[in-house]
Amino acid sequence: MSKNKTSKSRPADDEQQAKQDSNLKYFLAAMHHSGEHVGESNESLFNTLCSFEMKTENYGIISHERVFKIFRELEAENWLSSLFETPGNDEPDVVNEAFESVYEENEKFFSTETLDGQMRRWVYELWRQHKDEGLLPTSARFLYYELVAAEKIQKDAGFTKDGKKKRTDQRLISALTALREKGYIPWEDIVDETRSVTGFRRPRNLKEAVENTLRRSHVSLWLSQSPPIVICESRSLLGSIRDLCEEYQVPAASTNGACNGFLRTKLKDEFEEYGSNQVLYLGDWDFSGGQIEDNSKRVLEDVLGRDLIWERIAVTEDQVQEFGLTVVQKYDERTKSTHDAVETEALGQARIIGLLRMRMSELMPDVEIEAVKAAEEIERHRLAKELRIKLDED
Numbered sequence: 001m002s003k004n005k006t007s008k009s010r011p012a013d014d015e016q017q018a019k020q021d022s023n024l025k026y027f028l029a030a031m032h033h034s035g036e037h038v039g040e041s042n043e044s045l046f047n048t049l050c051s052f053e054m055k056t057e058n059y060g061i062i063s064h065e066r067v068f069k070i071f072r073e074l075e076a077e078n079w080l081s082s083l084f085e086t087p088g089n090d091e092p093d094v095v096n097e098a099f100e101s102v103y104e105e106n107e108k109f110f111s112t113e114t115l116d117g118q119m120r121r122w123v124y125e126l127w128r129q130h131k132d133e134g135l136l137p138t139s140a141r142f143l144y145y146e147l148v149a150a151e152k153i154q155k156d157a158g159f160t161k162d163g164k165k166k167r168t169d170q171r172l173i174s175a176l177t178a179l180r181e182k183g184y185i186p187w188e189d190i191v192d193e194t195r196s197v198t199g200f201r202r203p204r205n206l207k208e209a210v211e212n213t214l215r216r217s218h219v220s221l222w223l224s225q226s227p228p229i230v231i232c233e234s235r236s237l238l239g240s241i242r243d244l245c246e247e248y249q250v251p252a253a254s255t256n257g258a259c260n261g262f263l264r265t266k267l268k269d270e271f272e273e274y275g276s277n278q279v280l281y282l283g284d285w286d287f288s289g290g291q292i293e294d295n296s297k298r299v300l301e302d303v304l305g306r307d308l309i310w311e312r313i314a315v316t317e318d319q320v321q322e323f324g325l326t327v328v329q330k331y332d333e334r335t336k337s338t339h340d341a342v343e344t345e346a347l348g349q350a351r352i353i354g355l356l357r358m359r360m361s362e363l364m365p366d367v368e369i370e371a372v373k374a375a376e377e378i379e380r381h382r383l384a385k386e387l388r389i390k391l392d393e394d
Contacts, residue, residue: 015368023361025070027354099125102184109182119175122152127185133350137191137243139236140176141345144169148326148346155328191239193254211389219376221249225365226275228311230356231255231267233283233292237344237352241282244353248360251276258292263299271304278309280359282352285315286330286341313355314347323347 103110103121110124111117126146130138147153153168179185203209220227230245230252232238238254245252251270255262270276279300283293297310320327320342330341344352384391 015370016366019361019369021066021070023358024067025074027358028067028070028074099128106182109178115171116175116178119171120179122147122150123172123175124179124184127179127189130349131189135349135353136189137240138189138349139191139193139240139345140169140173141234141236141343142240142349143176144172145343145345146348147172149348155326191236191242193235193239207389210387214380214383214387214389215391217380218249219372219379221364221367221369221372223365223367226277227251228278228280228309228360228363229253229267229270229274229276230280230282231296232344233257233281234344237282240349241353241356244357244360248357248364250280250360255292255296258295260295260299263296264303267300268303271300277306278363279311280356281310281312282314282344282356283312284341284343285317285320286339286343311359313359314352315342315344319347323351 099121102124109117110121112121123143126143127138130136144153148155153172155168176185176190180187180190203212227248227250230241230250232241232252232254233256235254235256238252242252251274253267253270279297281293281296293312297308301308315325319325325342325346327340327342329338331338381391383389
């Protein structure tokens with residue numbers, strides 16, 4: 001099935017308009033969370049928006065009335081709240097009555113007179129911020145870099161006598177564990193991609209297997225077009241974007257640094273199954289990060305026997321400059337020297353998700369998602385009837 005090009009010339013219907021509004025909403029939110037436009041008026045933001053070359057089919061017509069309407073929606077949904085309203089304050093400016101009631105319940109646990117108690121407050125407030133902004137699950141690494149950006153944690157603490165870098169995340173990890181154990185933060189809200197479970201669950205018979213497949217199968221939103229594949233350098237980042245990739249039906253994988261066998265086997269199979277020819281890459285901006293990315297690209301192109309459209313979504317040198325990301329020195333065992341580095345999570349979860357969502361929206365073919373889902377459900381029930389399968393009704 002070829003992509004219907006004629007649909008772009010027709011006025012957008014309500015569903016297409018909703019999709020364009022959603023794309024524009026995430027673009028505006030990403031502009032805000034970049035930190036570059038803090039304090040600007042809506043009029044100034046509108047003028048900045050008009051300076052971008054934005055595809056009409058993806059974002060609709062950029063008009064005053066439409067953009068300001070979306071601004072009001074973003075403000076109503078609390079998307080435009082800053083994590084720490086006044087940079088440099090000793091206390092985050094997000095402590096409200098809800099926080100105070102929690103702190104009063106356990107004054108000793110959240111005591112600001114101890115380093116551990118203060119850290120628990122900061123971590124709890126960060127979790128609440130992520131919850132309000134719809135950025136769950138998240139990872140300990142994202143929370144860590146947000147605290148580094150807020151100057152609550154010092155990123156560089158020097159090196160030990162044997163040349164190893166001193167860790168500065170231990171108090172954060174301890175605080176996060178304590179908050180989860182006491183029920184303040186749900187366990188499932190913090191992802192851990194460093195561990196996994198291998199299961200061998202099997203249906204009792206083939207009819208049950210067909211039933212299970214029919215219930216969870218979905219029609220591709222990419223139609224005849226092959227989706228891109230998202231590749232992350234770190235495992236923790238993958239866990240934080242998994243839901244977004246599932247929403248867009250885009251395969252995603254983590255290399256966990258430089259590798260070879262995984263690329264030539266499992267990831268190669270994914271490229272061949274989906275017919276994908278494009279990569280959206282998320283990795284550190286540093287010497288090692290560049291080496292890891294170059295290795296992944298070289299190995300995949302070698303095993304697939306073709307060139308890939310390779311696009312680095314984050315982190316780029318332009319992003320380091322644009323967002324004022326802190327550059328640190330990392331020690332490389334291979335070269336026995338230090339080099340400039342900005343790890344991916346330093347860009348922030350909101351920015352990363354906004355950038356990735358925006359790019360996947362641009363690449364996705366014009367499709368009325370709700371219409372596809374409705375047709376899918378009709379076909380599911382028709383097949384269930386033919387196969388005499390009873391589907392659970394929601």
